[in-house]
Amino acid sequence: MNGEVAFQGFSMSVYCYLIDGVLIDTGAQSLHKYFEAFINAANFDQVLITHHHEDHTGCAAYIGKIKKVPIYINEKSIDVCANKANYPFYRKVFWGSRKPFEAKPTPTIFHSRNATWDVIDTPGHAFDHQSFLNRNTGQLFTGDLFVQVHTKLILADESINTIINSLEKVLTFDFDEVICQHAGFVKDGRNALKQKLDYLNSVRQEVISLNQEGFGAKEICQKLFPKQYPIIKLSGGDWDSLHIVNSILKENNLPVNY
Numbered sequence: 501m502n503g504e505v506a507f508q509g510f511s512m513s514v515y516c517y518l519i520d521g522v523l524i525d526t527g528a529q530s531l532h533k534y535f536e537a538f539i540n541a542a543n544f545d546q547v548l549i550t551h552h553h554e555d556h557t558g559c560a561a562y563i564g565k566i567k568k569v570p571i572y573i574n575e576k577s578i579d580v581c582a583n584k585a586n587y588p589f590y591r592k593v594f595w596g597s598r599k600p601f602e603a604k605p606t607p608t609i610f611h612s613r614n615a616t617w618d619v620i621d622t623p624g625h626a627f628d629h630q631s632f633l634n635r636n637t638g639q640l641f642t643g644d645l646f647v648q649v650h651t652k653l654i655l656a657d658e659s660i661n662t663i664i665n666s667l668e669k670v671l672t673f674d675f676d677e678v679i680c681q682h683a684g685f686v687k688d689g690r691n692a693l694k695q696k697l698d699y700l701n702s703v704r705q706e707v708i709s710l711n712q713e714g715f716g717a718k719e720i721c722q723k724l725f726p727k728q729y730p731i732i733k734l735s736g737g738d739w740d741s742l743h744i745v746n747s748i749l750k751e752n753n754l755p756v757n758y
């Protein structure tokens with residue numbers, strides 16, 4: 501199930517996956533009208549959600565209403581999801597307002613009709629982010645852990661160090677295929693995750709070196725990420741390359757501004 505949201509020249513695909521009676525993520529509320537027929541017709545026993553962001557949880561309330569199936573999310577974000585959407589206005593315009601829904605805590609291992617799955621904690625993009633590995637098929641569903649190799653923008657509360665640790669962690673598991681909620685099926689998935697890990701490690705190293713040479717966060721940002729993406733302005737700075745630099749400086753106990 502795939503939908504695309506476009507706004508002022510910025511667009512993004514959102515995928516949900518139905519596999520072996522498991523629905524992984526529920527899309528955005530703003531895509532509800534496109535996803536509704538699929539959800540109605542789909543045959544699934546349970547819903548597993550990778551993290552609480554509104555483009556993954558947007559149709560969960562609808563599913564909870566029309567299907568008598570359990571919805572699972574990291575126990576850390578059950579409360580967030582039980583309450584009204586609380587995120588910036590531009591995200592409500594783009595993804596819609598996620599309605600409150602009831603969820604159960606995702607166990608560390610779960611079973612589908614023909615397979616056993618590992619639930620792997622992979623925080624960094626979001627505090628509650630988890631990836632799901634189908635042990636029988638070797639397919640890894642990575643939510644927003646991957647999205648792309650060369651990340652140039654992150655949200656203010658993302659952590660580069662934590663994302664690096666999460667990538668290292670999933671790479672210790674046995675999987676072949678990577679399936680992403682925004683990029684779809686990732687060709688040569690294991691290698692793509694390794695490339696992302698190498699890229700983030702090299703960005704971290706460059707930020708630290710430039711800081712040691714005396715450059716401040718904004719100057720480092722201009723050197724490493726010179727492009728001004730429209731989403732930076734559109735989101736009022738919620739998305740910014742500067743957050744990558746600040747996250748690295750802060751987490752390595754280096755001065756952010758001087």
Ligand SMILES: [Zn+2]
Nearest residue numbers: 553625626644
């Ligand atoms: Zn997300």
